Amino acid sequence: MKAAAAFLLVLGCLAVSHAWKCTEAPRLSYALQIDAGMGMVVATDAYRRAYFLSGRSWYRLGTTALKHVSVGPAGTWGTDTSNRVHKLVAGNFKRANGLTMQQVDAGGAGQLVGSRPSSYLAFCLRKTYALPYTGVGGTAWSTLSRRLKYFSCGPLYGCWGVDTSSRVFLTRAMSPTSCGTSGWLYVKGITMKMVEVGTDGSVFAVSTKGKLYQRVGIGARRPQGTAWRFVQTCMDVQHVSYDLRQLWVVTTSRSVMTCTNVKSLAVDK
Structure with missing residues (x-):
């Protein structure tokens, strides 16, 4: 009963946010992390089970125990509790031989990026390895000479990451064929524990305090944007992802919500 009451409290608070209209997502008990891309939504729970959303129901995604899962142009990838990397192949996850990663992201232009455990060094797997990989043979990760504890890419305006001091950095461009970057730009402001990039940029x-923010002012001429806009919530946020104008939120109470930007809908009309 307490869990249900907490969920309704969070839902009511988000629903009256000035820009976002939120509804209850299909119920996934003890949700831990969520990722959206290519029209798909995947998630993991506290029991290290991976799921995908179809209609109003969640279904098990493979049988491998995963702590983090990501879907995007590079495919569906995940990391297990031993930081081993896996790719979804023919309905089940196949272990990718090579470096271990504590978190991976498949949302770029075909490349896979990840952060190493302990050292938090950032790496990139070129799309020539990531796209055709079937679980056979090794992987050749390229180091990016940057320490990031969380790393996310989009196909339009580059990649964003959070370093070990919770500072946010951006590389405006990353080549999916060479993993070359345009250099890293420090995004001043709030300290963050994770950052996610949508397919539209x-x-x-x-934040490190569990508050949700959107970066505004992003465009081709200013991919770093202009400011962080606070998105009000009643309870702290654990994880967030965004795709096709849908914002997916996991709270620290392990509830899942989906939110739509009402201002964007008004412009379309």
Whole structure:
């Protein structure tokens, strides 16, 4: 009963946010992390089970225990509790031989990016390795000479990451064929524990205090945007992802919500 009451409290608060209309997502008990891309939504729970959303129901995604899962142009990838990397192949996850990663992201232009455990060094797997990989043979990760504890890419305006001091950095461009970057730009402001990039270039982040923010002013001429806009919530946020104008939120109470930007809908009409 307490869990249900907490969920309704969070839902009511988000629903009256000035820009976002939120509804209850299909119920996934003890949700831990969520990722949206290519029209798909995947998630993991506290029991290290991976799921995908179809209609109003969640279904198990493979049988491998995963702590983090990501879907995008590079495919569906995940990391297990031993930081081993896996790719979804023919309905089940196949272990990718090579470096271990504590978190991976498949949302770029075909490349896969990840952060190493302990050292938090950032790496990139070129799309020539990531796209055709079937679980056979090794992987050749390219180092990016940057320490990031969380890393996310989009196909339009580059990649964003959070370093070990919770500072946010952006590389305006990353080549999917060479993993070359345009250099890293420090995005001043709020300290974050994670940041996610949508396929349209939208960027959302969760602060070290569990507050949700959207980066505004992003465009081709200014991919770093202009400011962080606070998105009001009643309870702290655990994780967030965004795709096709849908914002997916996991709270620290392990509830899942989906939100739509009402201002964008008004412009379309």
